[in-house]
Amino acid sequence: xxxxxxxxxxxxxxxxxxxxxxxxxxxxxxxxxxxxxxxxxxxxxxxxxxxxxxxxxxxxxxxxxxxxxxxxxxxxxxxxxxxxxxxxxxxxxxxxxxxxxxxxxxxxxxxxxxxxxxxxxxxxxxxxxxxxxxxxxxxxxxxxxxxxxxxxxxxxxxxxxxxxxxxxxxxxxxxxxxxxxxxxxxxxxxxxxxxxxxxxxxxxxxxxxxxxxxxxxxxxxxxxxxxxxxxxxxxxxxxxxxxxxxxxxxxxxxxxxxxxxxxxxxxxxxxxxxxxxxxxxxxxxxxxxxxxxxxxxxxxxxxxxxx
Amino acid sequence: xxxxxxxxxxxxxxxxxxxxxxxxxxxxxxxxxxxxxxxxxxxxxxxxxxxxxxxxxxxxxxxxxxxxxxxxxxxxxxxxxxxxxxxxxxxxxxxxxxxxxxxxxxxxxxxxxxxxxxxxxxxxxxxxxxxxxxxxxxxxxxxxxxxxxxxxxxxxxxxxxxxxxxxxxxxxxxxxxxxxxxxxxxxxxxxxxxxxxxxxxxxxxxxxxxxxxxxxxxxxxxxxxxxxxxxxxxxxxxxxxxxxxxxxxxxxxxxxxxxxxxxxxxxxxxxxxxxxxxxxxxxxxxxxxxxxxxxxxxxxxxxxxxxxxxxxxxxxxxxxxxxxxxxxxx
Numbered sequence: 001x002x003x004x005x006x007x008x009x010x011x012x013x014x015x016x017x018x019x020x021x022x023x024x025x026x027x028x029x030x031x032x033x034x035x036x037x038x039x040x041x042x043x044x045x046x047x048x049x050x051x052x053x054x055x056x057x058x059x060x061x062x063x064x065x066x067x068x069x070x071x072x073x074x075x076x077x078x079x080x081x082x083x084x085x086x087x088x089x090x091x092x093x094x095x096x097x098x099x100x101x102x103x104x105x106x107x108x109x110x111x112x113x114x115x116x117x118x119x120x121x122x123x124x125x126x127x128x129x130x131x132x133x134x135x136x137x138x139x140x141x142x143x144x145x146x147x148x149x150x151x152x153x154x155x156x157x158x159x160x161x162x163x164x165x166x167x168x169x170x171x172x173x174x175x176x177x178x179x180x181x182x183x184x185x186x187x188x189x190x191x192x193x194x195x196x197x198x199x200x201x202x203x204x205x206x207x208x209x210x211x212x213x214x215x216x217x218x219x220x221x222x223x224x225x226x227x228x229x230x231x232x233x234x235x236x237x238x239x240x241x242x243x244x245x246x247x248x249x250x251x252x253x254x255x256x257x258x259x260x261x262x263x264x265x266x267x268x269x270x271x272x273x274x275x276x277x278x279x280x281x282x283x284x285x286x287x288x289x290x291x292x293x294x295x296x297x298x299x300x301x302x303x304x305x306x307x
Numbered sequence: 308x309x310x311x312x313x314x315x316x317x318x319x320x321x322x323x324x325x326x327x328x329x330x331x332x333x334x335x336x337x338x339x340x341x342x343x344x345x346x347x348x349x350x351x352x353x354x355x356x357x358x359x360x361x362x363x364x365x366x367x368x369x370x371x372x373x374x375x376x377x378x379x380x381x382x383x384x385x386x387x388x389x390x391x392x393x394x395x396x397x398x399x400x401x402x403x404x405x406x407x408x409x410x411x412x413x414x415x416x417x418x419x420x421x422x423x424x425x426x427x428x429x430x431x432x433x434x435x436x437x438x439x440x441x442x443x444x445x446x447x448x449x450x451x452x453x454x455x456x457x458x459x460x461x462x463x464x465x466x467x468x469x470x471x472x473x474x475x476x477x478x479x480x481x482x483x484x485x486x487x488x489x490x491x492x493x494x495x496x497x498x499x500x501x502x503x504x505x506x507x508x509x510x511x512x513x514x515x516x517x518x519x520x521x522x523x524x525x526x527x528x529x530x531x532x533x534x535x536x537x538x539x540x541x542x543x544x545x546x547x548x549x550x551x552x553x554x555x556x557x558x559x560x561x562x563x564x565x566x567x568x569x570x571x572x573x574x575x576x577x578x579x580x581x582x583x584x585x586x587x588x589x590x591x592x593x594x595x596x597x598x599x600x601x602x603x604x605x606x607x608x609x610x611x612x613x614x615x616x617x618x619x620x621x622x623x624x625x626x627x628x629x630x631x632x633x634x635x636x637x
Contacts, residue, residue: 076484077434078455080463086436102409103436120430120486120500122380125410129444143489143498144383151384172488172544175455176637178557182550187637203557204549205528207521211548212490214557219483221493287496293525294493 005231005262006241007255008036008162010117011072011098013170013245014215015047015194022054024246029058029065032252033259036241037062040072040089042100042118044177044216045082046190048074068096075100075118076173076217098139105133112136117164117243118173122148124155131159138162139243142169142225145291146233153238160240165227166254167245168200168213168220169285169294178214187217198248199281210282223285223295228272230289231261249279272300312608313573314580316374316473317597320352320587325362327594329371332601336366337374337405338586339503344392345376346429347586348503360399372402378427379503380408390414397422405451406430407486412445426450428475429486429500435467442470449473451582453484454564457634458572465577474573477596477618478584480564480630482544490543494525506542513538565627567600567616570607573632 009028012021028034039055039062041048059069073086089097090107099105100116115121115130117139127138137160140152144163152161177187179194179201194201200213200220210222224247227234231242242262244254257275260266276284287296317333319325328336339345341353354362359375366373375396381389389411396404397419404422406412407429415424428451432438441447449471452461465472481488488505492498495510512523521531522541529541539545544558564584566573573581581604583596599616606613619627630636 076431076455076487077437079434079460083434083436101434101437102430102432102440103434106436106440118487120380120408122408122501123383123386123410125381125386125413126408127410129409129413141489141500143492143501148383155383169489169493171490171493172483174483174558175631176482176558180637182553182555182557186635188634201550206531206547206549206554207528208549209527211527212493214550219490219558288492291496293496294489295525295527296496 005235006035006160007033007259007262008241008243009034009038009251009255010164010167010243010245011038011040011042013043013218013220014198014200015044015192016198016248017195018050018054021051022058024251025058026061027252029061029067032255034067034244034255036068036070038070038072038098040098042072042075042116043173043218044194045074045085046187047192047194047216048085070096070098070114072098072116073100073104075116076175077101077103078175105130105135109133115139117141117170121152124151127152127155127159131157135159137241139164139241142171143288143294146230146237146289147291149234149239149289150237156238161238162241162243163227163234163239164225164243164245165231165234166243166258167224167247168282169223169225169288170218170220170245171212171294172219174217174219177217178219179216182214221285221294222282223297224279224282225286225288226275226284227286227289228258228261228275229268229300230286231258235262247279247281249281253278310574310608313570313578313604314473315597315600315604316580316582317593317600318478318583318586318588319362319593320347320349321590322354322358322362323590324586324588324593326365327590328597329366329369331594331597333371333597335372335374335402335580336362337376337582338362339376339378340392340395342388342392343382343501343503344379344389346378346427346499346503347376348379349587350508352587356395356399359396359401363400367400374403374405374425375401376405376427377411378405378407378429380500381411382501386410386414393419403449409445412441412447416445420446423448425473427486428453431484431486433484435464438464438468438470442468449579451475454481454631455484456631458569458576458632459634461573461578462576471579472577473580473582474566474578475564476566476570476581476583477600478563478588480559480562480584480628482559488544491524494527494543496525506540511541562628564630565616565618566629566632567603567613569629569632570603570613574607
């Protein structure tokens with residue numbers, strides 16, 4: 001039997017108003033079956049200052065509720081001001097930090113830390129180097145197929161591995177802001193138009209098919225990844241942490257569904273049906289896990305969840 | 308201002324292109340093996356081991372160096388092809404390895420400490436702390452900078468790091484941070500990081516639909532063209548999409564990078580080498596682009612104005628951009 005699985009909540013990737021975000025986390029603290037909560041701006045440093053005043057009270061409430069709080073760094077660090085935010089996190093000895101750029105891992109070397117999903121860990125050689133540097137949990141890139149997860153699960157030793165099991169797939173980062181560009185603006189004078197789209201700005205093909213979602217400088221999938229059906233197999237492979245990416249749906253209810261399946265309490269088919277009912281912003285996908293197009297949804301009957 | 312010429316690092320996907328680049332004045336030719344270990348894993352391209360041996364001899368006899376890119380991320384459970392690529396390149400006498408994967412950098416440092424290690428653009432090292440990490444942990448001596456930095460940011464970076472920098476000067480341009488983009492894998496299941504391909508031809512289809520030509524990647528429409536207009540290749544991030552009711556090139560127009568107009572600024576910013584993209588290009592293209600950049604680099608080194616390259620016909624969509632080197636691009 002593998003050790004108790006942890007359900008985690010990745011950082012909010014979108015530009016939600018600070019008060020909305022605060023209330024979201026208060027509710028997570030009070031009501032959600034989540035073990036680990038990641039806080040912090042990962043995508044755009046221009047947004048960082050909005051939520052910062054709320055971080056102490058939000059962290060405290062989450063910690064009081066028994067949740068592990070992890071502070072996530074920016075994923076793309078291009079200037080001194082951005083570097084300074086990472087340095088400040090790394091310099092606070094009592095903070096647990098998720099490094100989303102290798103610079104964060106370098107600053108945290110020698111003390112326990114989390115490697116975020118924006119650092120490229122594709123194989124056991126890389127995993128070993130990062131664990132040697134002090135990583136005690138590694139969040140794996142979203143495109144890894146089950147075969148890679150299996151190898152990494154065996155190679156992880158005492159380090160925990162985390163895989164994203166719910167939410168839009170974070171596909172790309174850029175220096176350029178596509179939200180601003182779509183509004184005929186530049187990044188420097190962006191007017192924070194990204195705030196209009198709590199799940200990202202829909203980007204469709206010319207034929208009207210949902211394709212991608214734009215979140216400022218980040219591009220995500222249109223589909224929402226769901227690995228509800230794959231949870232049991234993931235646990236068998238030695239994956240211990242399961243990440244839900246916040247979307248503008250009832251995340252407390254989403255967490256409840258995943259926790260119910262992880263605990264073996266709930267029937268899988270019923271849980272899937274409830275998840276589908278709850279999450280109507282886009283169809284689900286699980287293609288990357290199955291080694292196919294990330295946009296694909298491999299139907300339940302074409303694979304056995306037990307392996 | 309005058310100074311040491313920028314090192315001109317030129318692409319080759321075939322032995323013929325390698326000779327063309329050397330003959331046209333390249334200081335360095337970079338190339339990869341014919342498999343998933345390099346980020347230009349296209350059918351019919353790249354080098355076998357004997358071809359690399361011959362290429363090394365041809366280049367070295369003419370004072371030119373060869374860098375070998377092993378710059379995808381090794382597959383979990385199957386590091387063999389990547390380790391062999393590093394071993395063979397080092398043993399055949401490559402002048403440097405261009406690497407991105409941390410596990411592979413570690414392997415190369417342990418097994419071939421005497422072979423120079425450069426950090427590929429695919430590692431996306433965009434700040435001094437990241438670059439210092441790769442230098443200290445793996446002895447990296449040069450970093451190819453991601454195409455996300457402005458010239459001012461590059462200048463600031465160069466005074467803070469203990470290694471040389473190489474920047475992209477011409478050719479195809481990723482608009483996303485390299486090594487951190489899985490868009491193509493989302494649409495095709497073939498990954499830039501794992502398989503070394505982006506928007507692969509195997510997944511491209513053109514379809515004639517009542518007065519227009521539709522280009523698709525996997526099952527997604529990337530662009531459409533009225534009859535009579537040339538249909539461009541459906542590179543995902545250069546496609547036309549709809550957002551907020553408007554159709555347009557949401558990420559980037561089909562442009563090429565051309566940094567020739569900022570060569571003096573790049574020199575002043577402390578850049579050591581210029582990289583030309585295009586290992587998938589033919590001999591004629593390589594010869595013309597390399598020769599034009601040879602003239603430009605030498606002019607800049609003498610402190611002369613950089614002559615117009617005259618490469619308008621060579622660029623994608625016949626348009627050029629200085630890309631991220633200018634802040635307004637963002």
